[in-house]
Amino acid sequence: MLYAEFMSSSLPLQIGTTADEPCLRADAARNRARLLEAAARLVAERGAAAVTMEAVAAEACVGKGTVFRRFGDRVGLLTALLDHTASRLQADLISGPPPLGPGAPPVERLRAFGLEVLRRSSEQLELFLAAQDEPARRVGHPSQRVLTLHATILLREIDPGADHELQAHALLGYLDPAVIHFLTKERGMPLERLEEGWLDLVERISTPVA
Amino acid sequence: MLYAEFMSSSLPLQIGTTADEPCLRADAARNRARLLEAAARLVAERGAAAVTMEAVAAEACVGKGTVFRRFGDRVGLLTALLDHTASRLQADLISGPPPLGPGAPPVERLRAFGLEVLRRSSEQLELFLAAQDEPARRVGHPSQRVLTLHATILLREIDPGADHELQAHALLGYLDPAVIHFLTKERGMPLERLEEGWLDLVERISTPVA
Numbered sequence: 217m218l219y220a221e222f223m224s225s226s227l228p229l230q231i232g233t234t235a236d237e238p239c240l241r242a243d244a245a246r247n248r249a250r251l252l253e254a255a256a257r258l259v260a261e262r263g264a265a266a267v268t269m270e271a272v273a274a275e276a277c278v279g280k281g282t283v284f285r286r287f288g289d290r291v292g293l294l295t296a297l298l299d300h301t302a303s304r305l306q307a308d309l310i311s312g313p314p315p316l317g318p319g320a321p322p323v324e325r326l327r328a329f330g331l332e333v334l335r336r337s338s339e340q341l342e343l344f345l346a347a348q349d350e351p352a353r354r355v356g357h358p359s360q361r362v363l364t365l366h367a368t369i370l371l372r373e374i375d376p377g378a379d380h381e382l383q384a385h386a387l388l389g390y391l392d393p394a395v396i397h398f399l400t401k402e403r404g405m406p407l408e409r410l411e412e413g414w415l416d417l418v419e420r421i422s423t424p425v426a
Numbered sequence: 427m428l429y430a431e432f433m434s435s436s437l438p439l440q441i442g443t444t445a446d447e448p449c450l451r452a453d454a455a456r457n458r459a460r461l462l463e464a465a466a467r468l469v470a471e472r473g474a475a476a477v478t479m480e481a482v483a484a485e486a487c488v489g490k491g492t493v494f495r496r497f498g499d500r501v502g503l504l505t506a507l508l509d510h511t512a513s514r515l516q517a518d519l520i521s522g523p524p525p526l527g528p529g530a531p532p533v534e535r536l537r538a539f540g541l542e543v544l545r546r547s548s549e550q551l552e553l554f555l556a557a558q559d560e561p562a563r564r565v566g567h568p569s570q571r572v573l574t575l576h577a578t579i580l581l582r583e584i585d586p587g588a589d590h591e592l593q594a595h596a597l598l599g600y601l602d603p604a605v606i607h608f609l610t611k612e613r614g615m616p617l618e619r620l621e622e623g624w625l626d627l628v629e630r631i632s633t634p635v636a
Contacts, residue, residue: 247538290477355608383621385609389599390592399567399595420630 233381251276252300256340263343267294271274272349298343303361305336309366322373323422326387329366331416333391338400338407344393355385364388381419390417449466450517458496461486462510465503470560474552478505506602508553514585515546519576530585533632536597540624543601548610556604566593574598584632600627 235381254276258266273280287293314320315328337344353362367384389395390413399405454633464486471552474611479500483490483585497503517525524530525538547554564570 221465281527331589344461355602355604366576379619379623381613382609382620383627385605386623386627388597389602389605390596392565392599392602394565395595395599399592402566403591409589413589413596416474416589416635417593417596417631419635421627423630423633423635425626425633 222380226289245411247278247282248296249300251283251286251293252297255297257303259297259340259343264294267297269293276330279289291311295341298340299359301336301340302362305332306359306362308332322370323418326367326370326418326422327415329370330387330391330418331361331411334396334414337391337396341393341397341400360388361368363391371422375424377424386423387417390414434449457488459510461488461493461496462507465507466511469507469550472506472565472583474550477507477553478544479503504553508549508550509569511546511550511574516569516572518542532580533628536577536580536584536628536632537625538600539580540597540628541621544574544617544620547601547603547606551603551607551610552611555607570598573601581632584594585634587634597627597631600624 220228229387251272253387258275259271259273267290269283269287270280272293273283283293287296308316311317313370315324316332318325320328364381364384367387368380371378371380371383371387396410400407459476461482465482467479468481468485479493480490482503484494486493493503495507516525519539521527525534526542528535528536560619574591574594576596578590580627581588581593581597606620609620610617
């Protein structure tokens with residue numbers, strides 16, 4: 217029932233199609249995906265600040281006008297890039313290979329889920345921080361809700377008697393980009409320590425209380 | 427050693443005295459405290475939106491000019507109000523009666539700590555949300571660091587072998603005002619459910635993994 221809600225929701229699960237572009241032609245969709253991949257490479261290699269309309273055009277070997285026509289401005293491009301990233305993660309969670317996707321025990325999937333979010337977030341940290349909404353909306357953002365729902369479903373499978381939704385929020389709080397930023401940049405912790413901390417947290421939260 | 431750092435830190439632990447006012451006279455300090463208490467009553471009774479310079483002056487039975495002279499503007503007043511709240515919580519954690527203050531087993535203090543933060547946050551939710559900094563600074567804010575440090579110290583007492591700092595961040599994530607707002611306002615959960623969730627989380631996190 218939760219999965220049905222998940223699958224039939226209007227959350228951004230399709231790449232390259234938005235409500236504004238119901239009939240995006242196949243070559244236009246390919247073009248869009250190519251531009252977003254170029255932007256993602258720039259972020260990974262040189263940080264979010266390096267993502268300008270000009271740089272993306274050069275990286276994708278297209279004219280600057282193409283990038284402006286497709287995304288409007290830089291904010292439009294950054295937003296599309298995060299939706300793209302969120303869609304790929306959602307697709308991997310729903311139908312990717314195990315343990316991220318279906319086919320592994322729920323506790324293994326939960327472990328893999330957090331490690332994947334930690335890895336992706338730390339790669340695109342600036343981008344995630346730039347895109348965090350005002351506090352009251354941050355937690356309720358659609359892509360955040362999908363992640364919470366995913367964790368809720370796995371926690372329910374692990375221990376049917378627990379309060380899965382609250383446990384999911386506790387787990388997602390650990391994966392907050394602002395927390396990852398503080399711990400890695402200001403406290404200087406290596407990502408490996410955060411990964412071990414995640415596995416430990418999953419272990420403790422998923423162990424039924426005597 | 428951590429406690430020494432805590433106690434000797436320059437964090438706002440004294441009410442009514444700031445770096446700008448090293449020699450605040452006793453009657454001025456009393457005046458300031460009275461105005462802040464009036465503002466706190468307004469928040470509790472009518473919400474953060476009701477806190478205007480005029481309303482605080484009326485509630486405290488002083489002239490409007492007094493409020494402006496003391497706090498500059500509404501933002502200054504709201505900030506002072508949150509520092510006031512944070513200082514009182516810090517004082518209770520350091521030297522208040524157990525189980526919030528010293529003198530109870532660490533796991534009991536940790537339980538009481540979260541329940542108290544949940545209660546205070548839910549009372550002044552709008553105020554907390556209005557005062558949340560940009561994402562990158564939110565987690566590193568001085569008053570947030572004190573709470574994380576407090577949880578870290580208790581977790582170290584409970585289980586010396588764990589990664590206390592990461593566990594503390596996981597616990598504090600559960601107490602994020604944005605999460606409390608989402609769960610109580612948008613998901614309609616009663617505060618009691620969040621309180622039970624906190625006790626369960628403390629139980630799971632503080633139980634040594636076999």
